[in-house]
Amino acid sequence: QQQVKQSPQSLIVQKGGISIINCAYENTAFDYFPWYQQFPGKGPALLIAIRPDVSEKKEGRFTISFNKSAKQFSLHIMDSQPGDSATYFCAASAKSGSEKLVFGKGTKLTVNP
Amino acid sequence: GAGVSQSPSNKVTEKGKDVELRCDPISGHTALYWYRQSLGQGLEFLIYFQGNSAPDKSGLPSDRFSAERTGGSVSTLTIQRTQQEDSAVYLCASSLRTSGSGETQYFGPGTRLLVL
Numbered sequence: 001q002q003q004v005k006q007s008p009q010s011l012i013v014q015k016g017g018i019s020i021i022n023c024a025y026e027n028t029a030f031d032y033f034p035w036y037q038q039f040p041g042k043g044p045a046l047l048i049a050i051r052p053d054v055s056e057k058k059e060g061r062f063t064i065s066f067n068k069s070a071k072q073f074s075l076h077i078m079d080s081q082p083g084d085s086a087t088y089f090c091a092a093s094a095k096s097g098s099e100k101l102v103f104g105k106g107t108k109l110t111v112n113p
Numbered sequence: 114g115a116g117v118s119q120s121p122s123n124k125v126t127e128k129g130k131d132v133e134l135r136c137d138p139i140s141g142h143t144a145l146y147w148y149r150q151s152l153g154q155g156l157e158f159l160i161y162f163q164g165n166s167a168p169d170k171s172g173l174p175s176d177r178f179s180a181e182r183t184g185g186s187v188s189t190l191t192i193q194r195t196q197q198e199d200s201a202v203y204l205c206a207s208s209l210r211t212s213g214s215g216e217t218q219y220f221g222p223g224t225r226l227l228v229l
Contacts, residue, residue, distance in 0.1 A: 034217070036220075041222070042222055043117070043204055043206075043220030043221050043222045043223050044156070044204070044220045045220065046217050046218070046219075049217070089155070089156065091156075097169060098144075098146075098158075098161035098163070098169040099144075099210075099216070100146065100158040100161055100169070100172070101146075101148075101156070101158065101218060102158070103155050103156040103157075104155065105154075105155040106155055
């Protein structure tokens with residue numbers, strides 16, 4: 001059972017455009033929702049994270065929108081740049097126990113110059 | 114400052130051999146995680162260590178997989194009698210795990226394992 005569903009699998013955007021990646025979750029115990037960015041040959045790195053007590057969080061060109069009732073959250077990358085080309089993973093964890101991250105399957109973003 | 118380090122960066126082995134993968138977490142981080150990243154499966158949790166508590170082994174796919182963490186720092190993931198389906202990138206992450214929740218997990222570069 002896939003607990004975090006991510007779409008699209010791949011995304012091609014022109015430089016300066018907006019990239020949007022969506023995730024949906026099933027487990028209502030999840031209370032922490034990070035997005036990770038991964039470049040080829042590297043480990044994932046935290047990009048931005050949100051908790052369910054807010055509906056939006058913005059850091060520079062990156063924004064998370066969170067809809068608790070729909071159990072959905074999304075990453076928006078404004079003014080996308082070729083350097084943003086990477087694989088993006090949404091994830092979720094619950095407060096209890098190990099707080100292990102449950103990941104979506106990733107979105108490969110390509111930003112064309 | 115030093116991040117999470119893993120060794121070896123690449124490992125090629127023959128089916129049936131045992132392999133050991135090493136993780137050095139960020140100094141002072143009490144929590145340590147192992148994940149596996151394989152094509153088509155994304156990142157999957159394997160095991161979690163926190164201080165002196167019993168590890169959460171709920172993600173280990175079979176009894177061929179085991180891990181230990183010595184002295185609350187370095188961790189070793191061991192895969193016995195490797196199979197071709199074990200080929201993947203094995204990622205280690207560490208976090209502070211203070212009293213709050215949602216501590217950032219910092220990932221190492223991973224060990225790319227290929228079982229022939």
